Amino acid sequence: MQQPLEILKNYWKHDSFREPQEQIIQSVLQGKDTLAIMPTGGGKSVCFQVPAMVKEGICLVISPLVALMKDQVANLQQKGIKAIALTGGISVDEISDLLDNCRFGNYKFLYLSPERLQADWILDRLKELPINLVAVDEAHCVSQWGHDFRPAYLKISALKNYLPKVPFLALTASATKRVREDIIKHLQLDNPAVFVKSFARDNLAYMVFETEDKLHRMQQILTKNPQSSIVYVRNRKSCHDVSRQLESLGFKATFYHGGLTSSEKEKNMQLWLSNQAQVMVATNAFGMGIDKPDVKTVIHIQLPENMESYYQEAGRAGRDGNKAFAVLLVNASDAQIGKKQFLEVLPDRHFLKDVYIRLNNYLQIAYGEGINQSFAFNFNVFCRQYNLPVVKAYNALQFLDRQGIITMAKEFSEKITIQFLVPSKEVMRYISLNSNDEEIILAILRNYPGVFDMETSLNADLIIRKAKTTQEELQQVLKRLNDKEVISYHSLGNDSRLTFNEVREDDLTINRVAKFLEKQNEIKTTQLDRVINYINDTETCKSRLILKYFDEESQTDCGICSWCINKVRKTKEPVETATAILQLLEKGAMSSRDIEEKLELTPKETIFAIQILLENDRIKINANNQYILK
Template sequence: MDKVYDLLSKHWGYHAFRPLQEAIIRTIIAGRDVLVFLPTGSGKSLCFQLPALCKEGLTLVVTPLIALMKDQVTQLAQRGVHAEAIFSGMSSVEIERRLDNCLYGNVKLLYVSPERLQTDLFKLRATTMSITTLVVDEAHCISQWGYDFRPSYLAIAHFKQTIPKANTVAFTATATKRVKQDIQNRLQLNKPLLFAQTFHRPNLIYWVRKTDHKDAQLLKALKQTAGPVIIYVNTRKKTETIANFLQKNGMTSVFYHAGLTTADRAIKQNLWTQNKVRIMVATAAFGMGIDKADVSLVVHLDLPASLEAYCQEAGRAGRNNVTAYAILWYDLQDIILLKQKCKESYPTIDQIRKVYQHLVNYYKIAVGSHAFVTYDFDLADFKQTTGLYTKEAYYGLKALELEGFIQLNEAYYQPSRVYFLLSREDLYAFQVHHPAYDWCIKGLLRLYGGTLFTPYCTIVEKKIAQFTQLAESKVQEQLHALHRLKVLEYFPQKATPQITFLTPRYLATDLPLPIHKIEQRNKTAYQQIESVIEYVTNDRRCRLAVLLDYFDENELVCNQCDICKSKVTRTIKDELITEGRNYVMHAIRQGKQDLKKIIEAVAPEKEKELLDVIRAMLDRKEIYYQYPGQLQISESSDISVPAVAVQRSGKGYVEKAKTPLVK
């Protein structure tokens, strides 16, 4: 048997490939550079995992998705393939051990983040490894025209000089023509062979509706469909709110977002993938690497930030080729919020300089000093001291990090969290019987109130300590004790948040920001949300045609989306109205002016429809009542109608002649 098919059967249990997979795999094995565009659910991972087993040496996989790294390493281990991953949060000892495994062990794939390629340690160790293939996943991240641009991807081309003999393989799901060219140029691909598969699947039906009653529409859709469901929303809190709402309405559901612990995410994901619960309510953090083919419905209750993200998420439905739906509900407020979020997420040059000025003032840093100096960082205190709004500070710092002026450690993005497990009544009883914890609990309630009873409230131990006049270590000690006593759940920060200045301090006015690049990135973001808004508000053009056009693919009309269906309905309705008007005008001309007799002459199921037509004709003054119940044609009416006769039948109006009668 062919080695490729032998390995496919042995490790994956398959005996045939999906479209394009085999050609891609054989091209990679041959050592060619490859650029691949495969939509979500097309079996992208297999395309680089299987060649890794066929080739000598190590396959290096660059991806920004830590969850995907972990999932794929686990899945490969279950298939008998040794893979490793290196990501943030690991100790230096653990990193060294995993790199040693790649050098001396039987590791076939190593997953790393793009930032890792820039470290001196990794560059040095890479020269000692036999890296034969470099895989760049989510390759659209290298393009400033893409929907998820990451500057760290720009370093990949330079890193390739460390492994000159390795071929480069780039994968992404969907990309515009401009982004495709940008990927090829920035990765310096050598005469790459291109493979592209349309994201269109005939079994996936797109549906968009404007509504002020999303909850009711959601329940209706869930009751009318069967099978696993994913519901996407934009905030962590909303995942919990919607999941609770569904449970109260008798539907099994769990929620998922990046703020959950790794263990919680795994539990919820397993419950859903094993069909123990039907509905997964999640943020965009859910879905990467999820191999579940029988999803029958993907719902968006909030507008996505781009059509690229939308197609990736919607594409998780119907991978088993059974009819599935991607439904998006929106209202006017959603459009306002999307524009507002875009404005907040992409600060202007002046806003970035403002945050930088506040930051250096906060640490009292002199001009020209403090390159590569690290400080403890308290976002809450920084905001309070500087007077910045939360989002203004957050996105300003993110922009400074993106441009390489500062670095924030992971703890900055994961503050401490608390959730009371007891009801208010039970909590009061606990305070009465355990006075040692009373002051800490009172401090929590005074500072954070009712949010403590909803999972999970972000807290700052330093702030609690100041309020209660307890030592911060004492506050942490009591929170841990209350956690053990099952009064609350306490998830402390993984480490103290820290901020590192990567350059000497500049005058804010002289901060060397790449103005053109930042302005272009902001412009691209606005163009992307405008494309989303245009897509959802469109009421004339096939949904699929709009999406295919956006991604520079040949347009198709699906005849299944809400737009296509409404066109058919409008056509039928227009034909029925025309037919009804013709019948009324002809009846009156033949001397049958009596309204009751006109109505009685048609099929019973057509009576209401004909009454509606007559009312419209009266409103437009095409006809009028000459006497009570007696209709007459208006003098101003210039309508020409065919001669028709009507009989009582299940088909309603039956056309007998086409000779026009002109008044």
């Protein structure tokens, strides 16, 4: 039997475990139920993957995140480890075949969503597998007090009856004491060993800066710290806008959000990972599985939704152990904007039911039908057709996803239809003059003989595979053919794939989950209040505030956050500041921003001193909005 450290070296190419990975692994190998709270980037997956490799049999991994399941399965397969995931959109027959593969094919990992456990026949089939460990990822989802409650997690404990001698390992990156207690209770963990890695990040300076010009403050920060950075924004439009603004200021920037195609995501990600782009401007879709050690700065230019999300996103800075910065830029209107962004867009029972019924009608699902049906889905087209408010409708679909009623996978796909407008001999003539397009055109002709007679849907993946080409090249060839009127070409992008996990029952479905919706809305209000308290608190070290949120007390200030720096910084007296400004203006006209930078003042100190000088007729404003001596 291989030892854990051997496996870590052979497959993960690391020479040692991080604290407290080894203790967690030993607990699992001793057959104990275990709860591990490890902040983002702490290496949670190793805690179940290594012991599963040590033991005979297969590890059952329960995860709510389709993208993360696929990512982990792909990573394991690249290491030569047999792993499989039962994601949405797979038929019952296919699931049965895959479970047979797990039983007889020497697989080491089986990933599935908690919703799959609601089918009794799947539970019966799991009993037949040689399961050596049950790993429950994102275990905070079992608690109504967690930031991402999913009722399907409450059913996981049923596995205890089927697998009484198999240890459970519950993992999460962020959980308060109350949530930890819920995890142990609802998963029925038997006298578990509990490992809580400290939430303290000694090298990470949490900074809250009040500023009316966030772009200018970003420019200052990114100029002072020219290393790899992330700027988090709230929506896709801001991704593009902020990225363009930073490019115009001379920074190399790229962007990432859920609406990009897979190839665009990969291209932009590689620009950033290879440091060809200093700044990644991203929504919260960016971050899952990202472990770039040299990120110097993470900047939020809008309020995060809750402290759990903020901690995880900010924690992507400084993973190499060097000093790094987590910056939150705020202004006076942010609290009000945050309430509008997060609270006014929460769906109530009536809106949720309306969206659910419209969704079924849109996809032509009859009452009592729809279970396990899967559809390519364009969210924006759906909202336009029914005139739905986009963010509120998205939140409603996300809620239905969390409740396991639907599974919404963010997978961009494109429906392509073409028809040749010229006879076949003209197509051959075109090929003879454009040999670079030959393979793609021939692949289309061989696989779609009716493409001359009618508009035909193309399977892009099939053509790409047959012609040994890329998606970008296929699109370019089709566009050229369309421009030269050889074909008519239409494409409709789908940004999601929807799978229905239950039959359509309208009132019955919504009434069953409405109480969870009301509780969720109440919790989200409380969570935003805690974020607002974090930015407004002028009496406490920012690092200690974060630790306190996660029920971890610290008796000492961090010494590096914005509060700690301001505490030791000597406040400049208004008269002294005003005198310095007058001396500065003797050299020429200056804006308030120039004054602030040259004298290293805070915005409040600058504004207060300028007001004194204006009221006393010592300075005035010129036509260029600069201050000059009177």
